[in-house]
């Protein structure tokens with residue numbers, strides 16, 4: 001059911017990416033995480049914002065890209081044309097996509113052209129001044145639904161993505177393409193079992209990590225596989241994470257929950273250890289940065305909301321209980337509990353200097369991480385459609 005909820009959210013709002021540049025760059029063979037060109041996977045859910053070098057980019061409810069400048073602490077629409085009223089598709093800030101990825105100064109997204117319903121992969125410069133249609137992805141015929149291309153990752157000059165509905169029998173395929181105009185698609189893998197689907201793709205160092213979910217299996221089966229961008233070799237990294245467990249990629253590490261345990265895994269070596277066990281009575285989503293671990297109880301609220309007919313009446317009430325438990329990564333002691341009362345689903349994310357909250361169709365807020373251990377750290381609104 002968690003998968004379904006995620007898919008619904010994706011259909012509602014999404015398309016995503018992360019980015020890279022010149023694949024001849026020698027740095028691209030580095031096994032280390034490169035913040036400018038490797039995937040920004042601290043965005044795990046709706047993927048409607050990214051962190052650039054000097055600010056955030058995010059979608060407003062109308063599909064225009066807004067930019068929050070770290071220095072001026074102001075948000076403006078990503079359009080520098082003084083003649084523009086920012087009201088139609090001609091506006092530089094318009095994308096028509098729903099998720100966004102960033103790499104090396106540029107933005108990437110998937111968006112359709114209507115009435116044909118052809119989906120293309122787009123690139124936009126970080127100042128909004130230049131928009132380029134890179135290549136065609138797929139066409140949606142009437143009644144067809146394609147969901148997975150929304151989960152893509154940009155890594156070291158390529159986009160890695162999967163398509164679930166293709167002309168050939170609904171077999172999901174994992175592809176990659178160079179971030180160039182008219183780049184050809186390379187097939188990296190085709191799933192063989194009809195009940196398997198791709199679920200997430202992340203790039204760090206010389207490897208692309210992706211999750212294959214077999215939803216027909218009794219005690220399911222989220223498997224993590226990898227693709228080595230240098231050797232082309234594919235491996236199974238984790239054979240079974242169970243179903244609907246929370247996972248989080250942070251640079252060269254992965255954190256995930258397994259029953260009562262929270263595990264930390266070094267992606268490169270595959271070494272992993274239990275860092276907390278039996279700590280929470282609620283289901284939590286795990287997030288991380290260099291200093292802290294964050295455990296968000298919205299997962300518990302989602303599980304309570306799962307019988308969909310209860311959503312309307314209960315959602316408001318339950319989201320008032322929303323909390324994020326903050327732990328020091330070194331001592332593994334709880335340092336604070338952040339209360340995040342909202343009336344609806346809000347996507348909590350951890351970025352370099354701020355915590356970031358996007359509230360569905362409403363507003364965006366940030367919280368300075370330097371204030372995290374204060375008694376009442378303050379969320380600051382950086383955008384509202386009413387502003």
Ligand SMILES: [Zn+2]
Nearest residue numbers: 079084086091
């Ligand atoms: Zn404009």
